Amino acid sequence: MANTVLKTAGISSQTQPQERIRRLVWKLSVATLLLMAIGSATRVMNAGLACPDWPLCYGQLVPANQMNLQVFLEWFHRLDAGLIGLGAIALAGLSWWHRRDLPNWLPWASTFALFLVLFQGILGGLTVTELLRFDIVTAHLGTALLFFCTLIAIGCSLMPYWGTGNAGRLPWVGLAAAVLIYLQSLAGGLVASQWALHQCLGVAQLCGVMNGHILGVVPATLMTLGVVALAWRTSALNPILRRLAYWAGFCVVAQIGLGVATFKVHLQVEPLTVAHQAVGATLLGLLVALTVLGLRDRGIRHLSQSRVLGN
Template identity: 30%
Template sequence: MLHTTLAQMAITALIVALLPLSMVWISKDVDKYRKLVWISVFLTFDLIVFGAFTRLTDSGLGCPDWPGCYGLANPFLAHEEIRAAEALMPTGPVTMVKAWIEMIHRYLAMGIGILIMAMMAVSWYRWKKGRDSGAGRAGYEPGYPTALFLFVCLQGAFGAWTVTLKLQPVIVTMHLLLGMGLLAMLAWLGGRQDQALRPMAAVGTPRTGLPGLRRLAVASGLVLLVQLFLGGWVSTNYATLACTEFPLCGGKLVPEMDFEHGFHLWRELGKTAAGHYLPFSALTAVHWVHRNFALVVVLVLGWTVARAWRFAPLRRIARGIAIVLVLQALTGVATIYLNFPLTIAVLHNAGAAALVLLLTMLNYRAKFLADAPAPH
């Protein structure tokens, strides 16, 4: 790839990042760093949703190379190559619309990367300035933003491998999980900045039950992580319509399933590890496990919500988790009954991201309340 192409892409990514950075700069917030963190949370949520749209519209290979499009900075410049590929295979993965969807997704990801770099630079600057002056520097410890930067680099690598390995299911699924992980890490940092600016009052909060709630909240996060993997595995293997009825599948509670091929991780899209076409029973197994594990998610997160409701500072987040959990169940069933409409499928992915965000906030606040000194 030419250096001019890389320079053009870098300039475009900077332009994408300039709008949120300008919003932070002109805002009247007392803590602009906190504003930057929460804008990054918002845009990362949007990126996950748009990533789902990219995947569900089969646009992941809209530009079949990385980081550019046919070695160029955008589909405008690669117009001839895209049109030639589209003429050769009109229903294939490369079209002008799909190329733009894919490149918009990449540029949004690059923009978020720049925001995280800015976050890291500000934290190091303020931390060093506070250390040199002897003033307090709480809330600007640079270790966490630096870890975020390394994490987003790893996420970018998986984004590249998603394209170069031609949508290999395990790579695409890991790309999704890392995106959710980035959202959780940013939300945790946002909670830390909220606490630094406006400490959450722990006075009057009952102490009994908090350690148990913390453990339950962590367990809920692990259960949700498993379900995110299963959901990503369904999506990346195109197994959403392997079962077209609910609660039965193929007219049975337990249909014929091939777990060995369905859950063999390292293989090409639509193929077994031996290179044969993936049997339908393998897709059924993938779908059926995700569907039934959803019941575990509802039970564990529902119990967590019920326990969190006892604590006034956690009640609002608990209510949010309960609402999103119900909507997730509804959109999941609607996806099956309505024959996989794009809008509902994207909303189902958005609901998963919302659960990650809310559960992270619940974990942070439960940790703070449990660690706060007991009132005398």
């Protein structure tokens, strides 16, 4: 009876392995966000090839003799990536080992996350060996964002959640906004990896790439603001969903401001560019979290209706 009440209220009973995995997932999420910020700093500081070999750096685990800011950024980026890789292996291993006590989908989701990390490692090596080829660099960013979204989705699916069943269309609008933000992030990756802003302002080349990213701001922003408006108008909405929507609105406004500032200074202020990347990834994570929790909220409503019809 107690388990039935908990499930009806939207709270899944938490086993010890599930709680341990949930904590690991959130730690990996934070580490991945940090990794993407460091990767952005590595790019804007022209440190992408500071370590000319891979996976070692100057043939060493710690290149103490060659260490400077650029080498440190590239070396620390690889160190963080390696630690995340170990964490992803642990996540998949724990999920399969305790699969009898976990939701059926969790081992497969963890395996998918591990696959993304392995693929990301291959792309990381190719980024160096192919001398920062723009399509590989963009795919590297896209895979990192997809891994980040996967972790957020797993974490939100495992967390205790009290739903009200009033989410309505909110998760679907949130999903559409997340897709648009992801595509906009890839467009930004193309701009950054080809130095399209410098090319366009300097020699009038690659302006189409830059303008495509600028125009992409419009649908992504409107859809995100639609999430905010829908959350504001929905009565008796779970406070978590409302806060996620409002934070997404704050992030999209901040992202536009950072983008304009980055354009005005022609990418000459590195912290602005790094913040632009970090806020974009945070915005994407907020929308994914809102979508997953919103779908759980809708599931509670459908469960309640089924129970009423059954009675």
